[in-house]
Amino acid sequence: MGSFEVLYQEKNSSLRLGKLVTSSGEVLTPALFPVATQGSVKSLSPQDLEECRIQGVLCNIYHLYLRPGIEVIERMSGLHKFMSYFKPIITDSGGYQIFSLASLKKIRKEGVEFSSHIDGSRHFLSPSEIIEMQFRVGSDVIVPLDECVRFPVSFSDAETSLERTSYWAEKSRDTFLRLKDKFKREPLFLGIIQGSVYPELRKKAVDTLLNLGFNNFALGGLSVGEPFDLRYNIVSLIVEKLPPSSLRYLMGVGTPEDILEAVERGIDLFDCVIPTRLGRTGTAFTNHGKLVVRNATFSEDPSPLDEECSCYVCKNFSRAYLRHLINSKEILGVRAISYHNLWWFSKFLRQIRSAIKENRFGEFKRSFLGKYQGNSD
């Protein structure tokens, strides 16, 4: 059921438009999915996401496994019904969270043993179980367990880690093939490409996944501290190795600069906490760059966050009011800026798709960055 199709490929460039088809609807790419880690895009309702024209969200299976538990979601008729969100949901394997949040980890070929970051309880999860949980909650896009290494990491550590990730990919693939018959569903199934910043390892990772029969891919282990240029050298190198027909999802990436750079290299999909995480600290995205609402300079500023925005927040609230709400720790401030940020990113991605369609992406990128980075041209 899950599939990806390239709708348009620009000549002599990697720019492209695509369509991700799932049983919960279609997604036009390039697209950015906000993060609903624990089953909610922080502070926002499904109706807000609809108003912001968000096409889908990313949930985290590690978090949902610990709380409320996979059984609960299953009994509540799946994640879509549970969240009252009926557009595509990607579930992240939670590998990244196990490695970053959980403690007392023991990583073996068979899986990962760890202590819950919530209550310290002890858990073991195998790559197969992680695939099965994603089936059970009714995810539209399934991602295998992987190990995401930090930056910098030595070649040999990255290599050892990649071997484990590759082994897990194989186990996950076997489980996926078995479960798609059992559940009578075929979500999109992504191979995760690791290998840190080592070209040799990244190439090897792609070869392994292709040999295992993966058709669509997530690029993992990027935006973990490596320099911007190095990140995009790696992205280019990976994209070159991937079949043109495959979905390319760059995980955890999402500044406007990153999105432009990655789209230009043929990336189709992003997920990112930035719109809501920055929203919570009172930072708003605008066409003229980020606006730190807390700044005293806005204390009597009657203008909206973004003069060019037509969202509810920009039509109703001044910077002065939003600054007051954030300073006073009023939830409405967090909610309002998160809403505006999602609205802004959603529009930004639509603008990118239009620019690609009309063969003027280069011009759009220059003009956008000129304004966004304050060098208006």
Add this chain to the structure above:
Amino acid sequence: MGSFEVLYQEKNSSLRLGKLVTSSGEVLTPALFPVATQGSVKSLSPQDLEECRIQGVLCNIYHLYLRPGIEVIERMSGLHKFMSYFKPIITDSGGYQIFSLASLKKIRKEGVEFSSHIDGSRHFLSPSEIIEMQFRVGSDVIVPLDECVRFPVSFSDAETSLERTSYWAEKSRDTFLRLKDKFKREPLFLGIIQGSVYPELRKKAVDTLLNLGFNNFALGGLSVGEPFDLRYNIVSLIVEKLPPSSLRYLMGVGTPEDILEAVERGIDLFDCVIPTRLGRTGTAFTNHGKLVVRNATFSEDPSPLDEECSCYVCKNFSRAYLRHLINSKEILGVRAISYHNLWWFSKFLRQIRSAIKENRFGEFKRSFLGKYQGNSD
């Protein structure tokens, strides 16, 4: 400009319907105003309030004076524009907050000296300044500085305190008369009745305020820990002394039981933090009583908070999901339950008004309490 009118008075009872008219619109009474202490009903947007058919809100002048400051609100064209809320706003004098939140208080005839609960800065406010601030922010209903004593308090302490409140009422009245000409606005101006649980003091308070020319009244110093029956003896006694044409606003009161009891005694207006404060801790109001969503019993409950409710939250979210959100400290949980609670209270007040109109309040009260308190009849 600000006025109150009794639209209907039931024979042989204190039940009545009224209309509060302000330059920001009308309010049908009995009504409950949610609290927007710092300029926002916690977690909710003006649009939410509109959807919940909320008729007006209460803001707190002590909080707004400290943050963002009266000048800021004035320069932002007043509180309505600042909050993007254009229905009636009552401003509380902040007396209660000065006495409960601020520290190092020195109370003199001339006013109150105190340290800010935010940054410890030292402030002095006179009763006149407090009236002036309410004019400056463009409040629709103005309340003088008063001293709200705790329960229990000795007669002589209550008497001393009442003398000060009465003196402040006189100063406030003088300022009001001067400023309504200066600002060319005449907000509704309420006298605050104090006197703890002592009938003699309460009667004296009313006499003083009537002699000062007050036409509309707030009942202060109730719901501060006194027994339920004592509270309503005092309410009855005060209402009896007040001119029938005057607005009777019972401050800080708002459980469903309290509202029914007070409405029956002729109270027209309430403000209360309960719908949003309980919302924040995950407690929802339903026709069958309060529902503590955190309870493990709801972990797999697919039903809405309230089967009889048609709000967005009840149409979209299960108890299981809301429990998960509250347990996971997701803001959406707080927001959703606060929204439902406001919706519920708003409907409850509409039901009360209908019941009074149709001369079946007694029956409504019995039937409501039967269900709400679990003794269905």
